[in-house]
Amino acid sequence: MVEVKITENIKIGGNNPCFIIAEVGQNHQGDIEIAKKLIKAAKDAGASCVKFQKTCLKEKFTKKYLERPYDNPNSWGETYGEHKRHLEFSESQYRELFKYAQEVGILFTASAMDMVSFDFLINIKVPFIKIGSGDSNNLLFLKYAASKKVPLIISTGMVDKSAVKTIYDIISAQHKQFCLLHCISAYPVPFEDCNLTVLLDYKNTFDVPVGYSGQEVGTAVALAAVALGAKVLEKHITLDKTMKGTDHVCSLTPVEFKQLVKDVRDIEASLGTPIKKVVTSEIPCIDKLQKSLVMGCTKNKGEILYPGDVKIKVAEPKGLNALHFEEVIYKTLVYDKKEDEPLNEGDFC
Ligand SMILES: CC(=O)N[C@H](C=O)[C@@H](O)[C@H](O)[C@H](O)COP(=O)(O)O
Numbered sequence: 001m002v003e004v005k006i007t008e009n010i011k012i013g014g015n016n017p018c019f020i021i022a023e024v025g026q027n028h029q030g031d032i033e034i035a036k037k038l039i040k041a042a043k044d045a046g047a048s049c050v051k052f053q054k055t056c057l058k059e060k061f062t063k064k065y066l067e068r069p070y071d072n073p074n075s076w077g078e079t080y081g082e083h084k085r086h087l088e089f090s091e092s093q094y095r096e097l098f099k100y101a102q103e104v105g106i107l108f109t110a111s112a113m114d115m116v117s118f119d120f121l122i123n124i125k126v127p128f129i130k131i132g133s134g135d136s137n138n139l140l141f142l143k144y145a146a147s148k149k150v151p152l153i154i155s156t157g158m159v160d161k162s163a164v165k166t167i168y169d170i171i172s173a174q175h176k177q178f179c180l181l182h183c184i185s186a187y188p189v190p191f192e193d194c195n196l197t198v199l200l201d202y203k204n205t206f207d208v209p210v211g212y213s214g215q216e217v218g219t220a221v222a223l224a225a226v227a228l229g230a231k232v233l234e235k236h237i238t239l240d241k242t243m244k245g246t247d248h249v250c251s252l253t254p255v256e257f258k259q260l261v262k263d264v265r266d267i268e269a270s271l272g273t274p275i276k277k278v279v280t281s282e283i284p285c286i287d288k289l290q291k292s293l294v295m296g297c298t299k300n301k302g303e304i305l306y307p308g309d310v311k312i313k314v315a316e317p318k319g320l321n322a323l324h325f326e327e328v329i330y331k332t333l334v335y336d337k338k339e340d341e342p343l344n345e346g347d348f349c
């Protein structure tokens, strides 16, 4: 099983804990102080990593697209370009945020929304680079990213399985230090569209860790993803879901994110082994409530135990485990036995 090495101590895949990404994206409203609060909140919630989105607007969008009016309640400007410029941190602000995350003690990275941003992120030495669903059909970029041989986490929204196979082939031709995330790109995703069992197909098809980037409301789907084997989990984080911005509605507050992390760790601990066995924590209940074999009536030494003579009850002291019922029937008593007395090995022959 391929493991993706993020740092000396942190690996993704195999038996490593699920790598949980707190996606700030653009929920910082273009305000570096809010960005820092979100970094701290991600750390306090126990996320494995905090993530932003780095864009070089000229590289990602055409001039005409940037001039398009963006007239909706989530807009930060009259045109899409003005809106995006408001939300985009400069390279020096990125360096400041990276430094702040190091001080706080949480891994920091960003999605590279284009090749220029990819180079910048390599330059500042983030531990891995995310490639979002906006580039799941951008084979040129994916080839470029693969050639740089840095760990990648790649989302696969907005394309079908054949494109995901192409992504896998492109990157794995260069290296296997990447993860594939199932993702549906809608804000928010209706539950019926999550198609979470795609994860099982990804697990069967691809020899790299797979995970889930969730844009649906709440935490239930993300938790189910972990139960289905997601080794990476990404959810948006926000200080306030009522803030202006496209992604707040499908984000988690710091309190919800903390609960998500706790629930993920509980789920991981609970998946355990597929071998059904009696575990140590059951012993008190076995002692207290498990049934055993007892006499259904008073009988004497030398008498035969007929079916109605043996009962299955919670008893003190215990008799033989009730699973042995059939083995006792038609055996001969070796001792006199009173009604309700336990039946143990050696009491019959
Ligand atoms: C596909 C993709 O990039 N999705 C990102 C990650 O989930 C989103 O955060 C977008 O950047 C966001 O929804 C864009 O919103 P607006 O267009 O209002 O800036």
Ligand SMILES: C=C(OP(=O)(O)O)C(=O)O
Pocket: 053, 111, 130, 131, 132, 133, 134, 155, 156, 157, 181, 183, 185, 213, 215, 234
């Ligand atoms: C678009 C992004 O992610 P996803 O496709 O996983 O939502 C991103 O990380 O910028």
